[in-house]
Amino acid sequence: MTSLVLPQDPPPSLGLPRTQRPTFHCVEFCSTMAQLKQFHSQIIRLGLSTDNDAMGRIIKFCAISESGDLNYALKVFDKLPHPDAFIYNTIIRGYLEAQLTRNCIFFYFRMLQDSVAPNRFTFPSILRACCMDNATEEGKQIHAHVLKFGFGEDLVSQNNLIHMYANFGRLGEAQRVFDKIHQPDVVSWITLITGYSRLGFVDQAYKVFSLMPERNSVSWNAMIAAYVQSNRFHEAFAVFDRMRAEKVELDKFVAASMLSACTGLGALERGEWIHGYIESRGIEMDSKLATTVIDMYCKCGFLEKAIEVFGGLSQRGISSWNCMIGGLAMHGQGEAAIQLFKEMEKEVVAPDNITFVNLLSACAHAGLVKEGRYYFRYMTEVYGIEPKMEHFGCIVDLLGRAGLLEEARNLIDEMPMSPDAGVLGALLGACRIHREIELGEKIGKQVIELEPHNSGRYVLLANLYAEAGRWDDVATVRRLMNDRGVKKVPGFSVIEMDGVVNEFIAGGRGHPQAKEIYDKVDQMLESIRPAGYLPDTDGVLHDIEEEEKEHPLYYHSEKLAIAFGLLKTKPGVTIRISKNLRVCKDCHNATKFISKVFNREIFVRDRNRFHHFRNGECSCNDYW
DNA sequence: ATAGGGTTAG
Structure with a gap:
């Protein structure tokens, strides 16, 4: 498709009826700008350099197609004495696709100034531009134009109005537009x-x-x-x-959403079912869906399968690599994450800032201080990626966990931006681990004021006070929460059994077999006492109220879920639990003993990472 | 006869 001859004889006359005029379909077969320019010059030689019909097609290619060139389109546009609505629409669309939304809006008003009436194709693009630009005033004005120019019945324009108002947060307006549609x-x-x-x-x-x-x-x-x-x-x-x-x-979108649901619950069996469905029905595995599958296996605790799926991908996009590195990080496999990163470099996939967030968090979870420091510098020196808030968060976490609190603090002071609650929260967590009560108190108060509605921040400070036995201060924090109406997120744990997702909340009696399960918890905790388990009531604010302190600790949601798992599975079968909050100190300790006494592997996914309990030890090395 | 709207990761 390199040479296409345009009809030259007779030369086209603008006065001819449409059917007798030359067509310019050739432009639609262009795949490069070079080809297009050839056609363009031929068309000019035919004397059509100001013909809207011809130039409209040229402009369409330049403004909208993948290999186009918006500036070229604008140059062509500037030579037209009377561009028509199609041409204005096309330029607006080009600006929209280039995300130059201000220019879209500007160009629309220019169209009006040039007395070209917009048509039903004009509004969808311009409304989207307003939407992306958060241009609420212009958006309202253009809404009025939609009606004024008589497109109040055009569905696509109305749908875009709904979209725009919803995006502005104006749901009442969105609903009103919807209600007016016949x-x-x-x-x-x-x-x-x-x-x-x-x-x-x-x-x-x-x-x-x-x-x-x-x-x-x-x-x-x-x-x-x-x-x-x-x-x-x-x-x-x-x-x-x-x-x-x-x-x-189900199509790939539904599959992706359902995989996320499985990921959210830690429902491995159901996730496997969806994955099997994707494979048996030949649902197209694009890079997004692949990432979702890998993420599901990582976060449902089946790391080996995630690695297998990752290895089987024909195309590995950056997000697949990132997801896999993040998965290894979550499972505390720092060395493996670094290996994978090196492989990624070998395959000449350029890491992005997310790659480094995951890599650094891998170092943090595995206690790889030296490596973490190294890659933090490497990121900027080799790839020119400036550290963002999240990267600082990882390094503060890394240093803090390792007990290098002074260095972590200095880093925070040297950050180019002021630290957010996440970064300070990492330091606060480290203060709790290393019992740096004084510093922790200072940071804790700062964190709470940064995010006064986040209950987790209060819990962290209260747990720090509890660690120091300062029960009055624990009560003060709780009072502060109450006064501000901040509700603690209720903790829950889930365990899947034969495809049924069983959910437990602390002290909850909603499960049909509650009696049996609670008896099992009691028995379970009794059997680990001889092995050395002592209940630890420090983390009390985690799930419960003060007066219930001693008792419900035994009935934290993960203990219920583990007891249910022991009850319902054969000896030796791995138990997989996932919970929405971080696992508390007592549950962590108890689970270690359970894994030994009952001779079970227990996987617990918490908010932060995986804990793989086996023979009295946890893969996190008590580092969480 | 050339053009417009909805759903999926990290």
């Missing part, structure tokens, strides 16, 4: 559902979802994703089951 289509519904969900109104999203007259896989997925993103995994499963019951096939 026949909303599936996209209108989905846009509204996603709008509610992204702003955290999941129940409202569900109300809309349940009103939909017809649903396709995209709408099912919008609802599933809404639940997954708000950590309501059981509800995601419920919607998924309904979708299956209605015989809707």
Whole structure:
């Protein structure tokens, strides 16, 4: 497709009816700018350099196609005496795709100034530009234009208005636009559902979802994703089951959402089922889906399988590498993470800042201080990546855990930005481990004021006080939380059994076999006492109230889940638990003893990492 | 007859 002859004879005349004029389809066969320029010059030689029909096609290629050149499009545009709406729309679209949203808006107003009436194709792009630019004023104004120019009935424009208002956080406006549509289509519904969900109104999203007259896989997925993103995994499963019951096939989007739900719960068996489905149905494994699968196996504790899937990928995008390195980090396999990083470099995949977050956190979790320091410098020196907040967080974590609190503090002082709650929280955690009460207190108060609504920050300081036996101060922190109306996130643990996800909350009696399970906990804790287990009540604020101090420690959610696991599985079978908070000191200690006395491997995934308990020891080396 | 909208990682 290198030479294409344009009709030269007779020379086209602008006065001819459309059917008799030359067509310019040749431009649509272009794949490079060089080819396009050839056609362009031929067309100019035909005397058509100011012909909208011809130039519109040239501009379309330059402004929108992958291999185009927006500046060239603009040059062509500047030579046109009377560009038509198509051409303006195309340039606006080009700016949009180049993410030059201010220029989109600017160009739209220029279009109006040039007295070219916008058409129904104009508004979707310009509304998206307003959306991306957070241009609320212009957005409202353009909404008025949509109506004024008579496109109040155009569905695509209305759907984009819904999208835009939702993005602005103006759900009332979004709903009003939706309500005015005579026949909303599936996209209108989905846009509204996603709008509610992204702003955290999941129940409202569900109300809309349940009103939909017809649903396709995209709408099912919008609802599933809404639940997954708000950590309501059981509800995601419920919607998924309904979708299956209605015989809707899952596509790669639904598969990805459901894998995330499995990841969130630590539901390995169900995750394996989805993965098997993807393979047997030949659902396309793009790099995003591959990353989701690998992430599921990592976070559900099946690291070997994650490595296998990773190894089998024909294309390894940066995110696959990052995910795998992060998985090794989470399992405390620092050396392996570094090995993998070196392999990545060998395959000439350029690491990005996330790669280094994961690599540094691998060093931190494995206590590889020397290596961590090395790669922190390496990142900037070799790849020119300036450390961001997260990188400082990793290094502070690394140094702090290793007891190098002074160095961690100095690093914080030298940071180019002021430390956020995450960075200071890392230092605070280190203070608790190393019983640096005074420094910890100072940092703890700072952290709380940085994130006064994050209950975890209060818990950390309270635990530090508890560590020092300062019970009055523990009470003060709790009072502060109460006064501010900050609710502690309830801790829960889940264990999957024959594909059923069993969820436990501390002291909860909701499980049908509660009696049996609680008896098992008592028996379990009695049998580890002779081996040396002593209950440790320091971490009390973790799950419970003061007056219940002594007792419910025994009934922390992970103890219930482990007891259930012992009850329901054959001797020797590995027990896998995942919980939403960090595992407390007492549970960690107890689990070590359980692994020895009951001769079981126990995997516990907590908020931060994996703990692999075996024969009385934990893979984290008590380093968490 | 050239153009527009919805869902997925880390």
